[in-house]
Amino acid sequence: MKPEILQLNPILIPEISAKLNERYTVRPYYLQADKAAYLAEHGANIRGVVTGGHTGITRAVMEQLPNVEVIAVNGVGTDAVDLAYAHDRGIRVTATIGALTEDVADLAIGLLISACRGLNTGDRFVRSGQWATSPTPLAPLPLARQFSGMRVGIVGLGRVGRAVATRAAAFGCPISYTDLSAMSDVPYTFVSDLVELARQSDALIVAAAADKAKGIINAQVLEALGQEGYLINVARGSLVNEPDLIAALQSGAIAGAGLDVFVDEPRAPAELFDLETVVLQPHRASATVQTRTRMGEMVLASLAAVLEGREPVGAVA
Numbered sequence: 001m002k003p004e005i006l007q008l009n010p011i012l013i014p015e016i017s018a019k020l021n022e023r024y025t026v027r028p029y030y031l032q033a034d035k036a037a038y039l040a041e042h043g044a045n046i047r048g049v050v051t052g053g054h055t056g057i058t059r060a061v062m063e064q065l066p067n068v069e070v071i072a073v074n075g076v077g078t079d080a081v082d083l084a085y086a087h088d089r090g091i092r093v094t095a096t097i098g099a100l101t102e103d104v105a106d107l108a109i110g111l112l113i114s115a116c117r118g119l120n121t122g123d124r125f126v127r128s129g130q131w132a133t134s135p136t137p138l139a140p141l142p143l144a145r146q147f148s149g150m151r152v153g154i155v156g157l158g159r160v161g162r163a164v165a166t167r168a169a170a171f172g173c174p175i176s177y178t179d180l181s182a183m184s185d186v187p188y189t190f191v192s193d194l195v196e197l198a199r200q201s202d203a204l205i206v207a208a209a210a211d212k213a214k215g216i217i218n219a220q221v222l223e224a225l226g227q228e229g230y231l232i233n234v235a236r237g238s239l240v241n242e243p244d245l246i247a248a249l250q251s252g253a254i255a256g257a258g259l260d261v262f263v264d265e266p267r268a269p270a271e272l273f274d275l276e277t278v279v280l281q282p283h284r285a286s287a288t289v290q291t292r293t294r295m296g297e298m299v300l301a302s303l304a305a306v307l308e309g310r311e312p313v314g315a316v317a
Contacts, residue, residue, distance in 0.1 A: 002024050002025045003307055004042065005020070005046070006027050006046045006048070006049045007020075007026050007027065007050045008029050008050065008051035009055050009074060010028075011074065012292055015293070019300055020050070024048070027046065039065075044065075044066055044067060048070045048303045048307060050072050050074060050303070051074065053074070054283070056080020057071055069306050070091065070092045070306035071086065071093045072303050074295055075295070076095050076099075076209070078093060079212065092302075093317035094299075094315050094316065096295040097159075098159060098314075099294040100295070104160045105160055105163030105207075107281070108207065108232055111232050111259070111260065112203055112258055114258060115257060116144060116147045117145070118141065118142070118276070120279055125140065145255065150171075151173065151200060151201050151203070152173045153197040153198060155178055155205065156177075156209060156235065158179075158207065158209050160209075161177065168205075176188060176191050194217075194221055196224070199224040202228065202229055202230070204232070205232040206233040206235045206236075206239055208236070213238070213239055216240075217231065217233070217239055218244050222244060227255060233257075234261065237264075237265060261283050298313065
């Protein structure tokens with residue numbers, strides 16, 4: 001008899017979904033109208049859970065899974081999982097650590113280039129027919145900001161931060177960073193104070209994996225970044241004080257922003273929608289076939305390892 005798995009999020013790669021259903025009896029919790037009744041019927045038989053980083057799993061749901069052994073997060077964020085409770089219960093929690101690094105770093109640089117060069121504005125200018133009807137085609141569009149050679153400050157020099165630094169350095173960008181402490185194995189400049197890092201940067205890229213930090217990018221940091229500075233966030237929406245950011249963008253206190261994450265997803269602040277200086281994405285930095293396939297394979301490996309009594313890769317609890 002196949003082990004039963006509670007699935008809290010869909011898996012978008014058909015081959016991974018097929019493997020999951022082949023190996024386990026999958027209970028699609030996310031499709032149920034009456035979730036409480038569904039847990040009452042199946043909860044006692046569940047041995048594993050598949051969820052996403054944003055969805056996580058509540059303690060209330062875990063409490064209804066008396067025999068669960070593993071929670072496999074299809075992502076790197078675990079702030080939506082009660083890790084302390086899972087630890088007390090002996091429930092292993094895994095994440096797809098490392099699988100997303102390259103794609104997230106790619107998008108960070110893409111957002112910065114797009115914001116600096118006004119790619120979205122230019123795209124809309126052409127699609128709307130304005131280019132063909134403008135007597136001086138470039139006049140309606142402001143001159144862009146060169147990306148190559150910008151001073152890039154990175155908040156959090158973990159896997160993603162280092163990958164961002166490698167890419168930015170290839171464009172001739174001097175790199176500075178802040179983290180809990182200086183790192184001896186990188187050639188970049190350590191700046192201990194976040195405000196000072198912003199002051200020394202033309203672009204501030206938030207790549208920290210600090211699940212519990214809140215609003216560290218605030219009005220003081222944005223003021224230090226300055227009228228020619230850009231903010232890029234591919235980490236956690238909660239790291240940015242959104243009212244402060246909106247105010248800075250509306251007043252011109254900073255030049256622009258590129259955002260893939262928000263505080264209250266999927267509800268991005270409506271005040272950002274009409275700002276041409278902002279590039280917005282729906283939290284999709286890892287949304288490539290290649291990365292989502294790697295993530296899915298790691299989820300499958302985590303489930304198999306724990307249910308077979310082996311140590312899983314990517315364990316966080």
